[in-house]
Amino acid sequence: MTQTGNRLEDLRKMVAEVLEVDTEELTDTGHFVDDYEADSLRAIEILARIEKYFKVEIPQHELPELTNLKEVHEALLRHDRQG
Structure with a gap:
Protein backbone atom coordinates (compact mmCIF):
# COMPACT_ATOMS: atom_id res chain seq x y z
CA MET A 1 0.00 0.00 0.00
CA THR A 2 1.27 3.50 -0.76
CA GLN A 3 2.06 6.09 1.86
CA THR A 4 -1.09 7.97 0.79
CA GLY A 5 -3.13 4.77 1.11
CA ASN A 6 -1.69 4.12 4.56
CA ARG A 7 -2.49 7.67 5.56
CA LEU A 8 -6.08 7.30 4.41
CA GLU A 9 -6.49 4.11 6.41
CA ASP A 10 -4.90 5.73 9.48
CA LEU A 11 -7.35 8.60 9.06
CA ARG A 12 -10.26 6.19 8.65
CA LYS A 13 -9.38 4.46 11.93
CA MET A 14 -8.91 7.73 13.75
CA VAL A 15 -12.15 9.31 12.51
CA ALA A 16 -14.15 6.11 13.05
CA GLU A 17 -12.95 6.01 16.65
CA VAL A 18 -14.02 9.60 17.27
CA LEU A 19 -17.39 9.04 15.57
CA GLU A 20 -17.80 5.73 17.41
CA VAL A 21 -18.45 3.70 14.25
CA ASP A 22 -16.73 0.68 12.73
CA THR A 23 -14.07 1.49 10.15
CA GLU A 24 -16.05 -0.52 7.60
CA GLU A 25 -19.06 1.79 8.14
CA LEU A 26 -17.06 4.97 7.50
CA THR A 27 -17.12 5.69 3.77
CA ASP A 28 -14.93 8.22 2.02
CA THR A 29 -17.89 10.46 1.20
CA GLY A 30 -20.22 9.82 4.15
CA HIS A 31 -21.16 13.15 5.72
CA PHE A 32 -19.96 13.32 9.32
CA VAL A 33 -23.03 15.20 10.59
CA ASP A 34 -25.78 13.80 8.38
CA ASP A 35 -24.61 10.18 8.20
CA TYR A 36 -22.71 9.72 11.47
CA GLU A 37 -24.42 12.26 13.77
CA ALA A 38 -21.20 14.11 14.59
CA ASP A 39 -21.34 17.43 16.38
CA SER A 40 -18.91 20.35 16.42
CA LEU A 41 -17.00 18.94 19.40
CA GLU A 57 -1.50 22.25 11.27
CA ILE A 58 -4.84 22.59 9.55
CA PRO A 59 -6.33 26.07 10.01
CA GLN A 60 -9.53 26.15 12.09
CA HIS A 61 -11.28 28.17 9.39
CA GLU A 62 -11.17 25.04 7.20
CA LEU A 63 -13.13 23.01 9.76
CA PRO A 64 -16.57 23.64 8.16
CA GLU A 65 -15.24 22.22 4.87
CA LEU A 66 -14.08 18.97 6.48
CA THR A 67 -17.40 17.18 6.21
CA ASN A 68 -16.25 13.72 5.17
CA LEU A 69 -13.19 11.48 5.12
CA LYS A 70 -12.24 12.49 1.57
CA GLU A 71 -12.20 16.20 2.49
CA VAL A 72 -10.16 15.51 5.63
CA HIS A 73 -7.66 13.46 3.63
CA GLU A 74 -7.32 16.20 1.01
CA ALA A 75 -6.74 18.81 3.74
CA LEU A 76 -4.08 16.58 5.28
CA LEU A 77 -2.31 16.25 1.94
CA ARG A 78 -2.46 20.03 1.37
CA HIS A 79 -0.96 20.86 4.75
CA ASP A 80 1.47 17.98 5.19
CA ARG A 81 4.99 19.17 4.54
CA GLN A 82 6.15 15.59 4.05
CA GLY A 83 3.79 15.07 1.09
Missing part, protein backbone atom coordinates in the same frame (compact mmCIF):
# COMPACT_ATOMS: atom_id res chain seq x y z
CA ARG A 42 -16.30 15.72 17.51
CA ALA A 43 -15.14 17.73 14.50
CA ILE A 44 -12.71 19.63 16.71
CA GLU A 45 -11.52 16.35 18.25
CA ILE A 46 -10.93 14.88 14.78
CA LEU A 47 -8.91 17.94 13.79
CA ALA A 48 -6.86 17.86 17.01
CA ARG A 49 -6.05 14.17 16.63
CA ILE A 50 -5.00 14.64 13.00
CA GLU A 51 -2.73 17.52 13.89
CA LYS A 52 -1.10 15.60 16.73
CA TYR A 53 -0.74 12.26 14.92
CA PHE A 54 0.43 13.59 11.55
CA LYS A 55 2.25 16.64 12.98
CA VAL A 56 0.45 19.07 10.68
